[in-house]
Amino acid sequence: MSRQRPRVLARAPGQPQALPASLHPVLRRVYAARGLAPEQLALDAARLQAPTALKQIDTASALLADAIVAQTPIVISGDYDADGATGVAVAVCGLRALGAGAVHYVVPDRFRMGYGLSPALAELAARSGAQLLITVDAGISSLEGVAHAQRLGLKVIVTDHHLPGSVLPSAEAIVNPNQPGCGFASKHLAGVGVMFYLLLATRAQLRAQNWFATRSEPNLAELLDLVAIGTVADVVRLDHNNRILVAQGLARIRAGRARPGVQALLQVAGRSAERLSATDLGFVLGPRINAAGRLEDIRSGIDCLLAADLQSALPMAQELERYNRERRAIETDMRETAELMIEDSDAAGICLFDESWHEGVVGLVASRIKERLHRPTFAFARAQEAGVLKGSGRSIAGLHLRDALAAIDAQAPGLILRYGGHAMAAGLSLAEARYEQFAQSFAALCAQWLDEDALQLQVHTDGELRGEEFSLDTARALEQGGPWGQGFPEPLFEGRFEVQSLRVLKELHVKYRLRSADGQSIEAMHFNGIEQLRERGSLHATYRLAINRWQGSESLELQLLDVLD
Structure with missing residues (x-):
């Protein structure tokens, strides 16, 4: 079966007149097609939904606040993907910042234990000496694991975002926007997002108890770089609430205020923090964190995110980079075998x-x-x-x-x-x-x-661009109009172009010079486009409007996704 050619459909135009006239006209059109309301344009942290709407968060945060005040040892039980890893890091960093005593974490060995809080992982958690166990990005289906942890003397708070089964675990509290009876409007929080919300509610509990009268109150927004990475890497829907979390985390990374481990990962990947996009969170940072859990042990990814300074983070980031390169090589071999099948x-x-x-x-x-x-x-x-x-x-x-x-x-x-x-x-x-x-x-x-x-694969586009819309101003407006991602797709256009010239790069990619219907000459890049190569004449393609930055200069570039005919 050959690669399926998509059926291209235009998105419904929406009502751009409801959006501010000050927006770039192409961005207004794109927002309207996604049904964005004017009140959803603002992405400041003050517009996040309140934690109080999460079912049982009062019970969970009260238990956690009491444990912090009593200096009760706490253990975090995580998962072995990027959402789980960032969620564990957010939990450990956040609890330490709130003044907790001993905070440990455990994660399952995916090859021996499998997913979630198993009885074996509960045994490992109990051996840490903790009295309170908090799950992150898992636990809603861990009936046996939760029960076993309780038999071992641990109180259990489950934080998760996965759909529950017909029976819920017997935890002291469950915080999950998708559990029955939860009124939290955003059902698309990633596991790391749920953990972040529990920390917000716990800080409010501690504030009410005057816990911060003799210690500084932490700014939990410092954890949003990790929240953003886990949210995008887990490919959850970017509803308004998640777009706020991602936008705020991206802003911290771009401003050079990311955690040392994140800075180290960007350094070894050769990426600039200043120009990082939401897509980069999922395709640059997420895979490097994930690679450890795929091949060996996700703890090396978590420890990198927990690193106190860049000097200690860099060796761990370099190890993750090696894992990621090995993962890519293994994946390439497996994919080629699969394509033959x-x-x-x-x-x-x-x-x-x-x-x-x-x-x-x-x-x-x-x-x-x-x-x-x-x-x-x-x-x-x-x-x-x-x-x-x-x-x-x-x-x-x-x-x-x-x-x-x-x-x-x-x-x-x-x-x-x-x-x-x-x-x-x-x-x-x-x-x-x-x-x-x-x-x-x-x-x-x-x-x-x-x-x-x-x-039938269907691809929805934002129509055609014409004339003055092929410009750096348009590309900048679209770049700044994100964060784009799952459920809030990056702008995608279609058009017919004359092929003026082309060259093949690394026997895999194709670089074109195209002429638009309006006579503009435009550079275009089709990564992995050798299968759809068009050597002469014209082509009909879907594309994204991008900015090619090189040695301090910027130029307009089309990034082709599919050559249709």
Whole structure:
């Protein structure tokens, strides 16, 4: 099956007249197409939703404030991705700033323990000597782990953002915007965002107890660089509340006020903090933090984020850079193998397995194949447990992946050993001997749940640009109009151009000089565009308006996404 060519649709125009006339006209048009209301333009921290709307946050923050005042040892239980890592770092830094006593953290070994607060991880947490355990980005489905931690004498606060099952854990308090009965308006907080909100509420509790009469009150906004990274890396929807969190965190990074570990990661990646975008949080910083958890142990990523100064952070950032390069090499090999597997596939749902694949990278391969084919995809690797496969899946609009696994589990009890996740990403374990049965069941279910329209990749654009709209002023306005991301997509345009010249770079990328319909000559770059190369004549393409910065100068550049014909 070859790479699917998208069907291009224009976004509904919206009502730009409702937005301030002072906005750049193209930005007004883009905002209107996304349904942005005038009151959502402001992204100052004062406009964040109040913590009080989160169910049980009063109970959780009171428990935490009491533990801080009593200097009770606290342990944070995290997860092994970028959201979990930044959430742990926010928890540890925030609690120490609030005046807590001993604060430790534990994270599961993804290869031996699996996701979440397992009984084994609860044992590890108890050995830290803590009396209060707080989960971050996990716990809502950890019924056994929470119960075991309580049997070991730990009180448990669950902070999570994943969808709960029919039964909730028996924790002393649960803070999750997606739990039943929670009135918090923004249901799209990442795990790190939920933890940040718990710290805000705990500071309010301590303030009411005059805890800061003899110590300085911390500015928790200093943690927003980490909140921004975890929020973007976890690909949660950038609703207004999350856009505020990301915008505030980006502002701190751009101003040179990021944590030393973040500065070190940018330094080893060769990226300028001043020009960092929300996209960079997900494609530059997130993967380097994630790489440790994918290949070895996420603790090296967390420790980098916790580093007290740049000197101590740099060696850890360099280690993460090495992990990331190794991860890229492994991913490339696995993706090439996967692409050979799908050459003759016409299934509505894809399952892939190779005995040589790395368990920590299968999710990335599933994502690449999903993007290439526009089909829900699972990729599997052998687990450390003999005879067991672990799979990671990515989905498309129209198929809720966790619900799909639940349906298969109901149809064939015992086929799936364990599963969890949400609409667009999920994971599972199954016996290797039953892989083919699962693959057939998944393909059949996808064919049943997805119609032809759902299986056709659709790309929504913001229409065409003309004349004076092809300018650096427009590009700057769009660049500054973010943060862009999941649910608030970066502006994407389409147009027809004459190809004046081109050259292929590194046998992979294509650099064009194009002429617009209005006669303007414009540079364009198509990264990984060799498959869609247009050597002569004209091309119809989707593109983003970008600024090429080189040696102190700026020039307009189109970044092509798809050459359509």
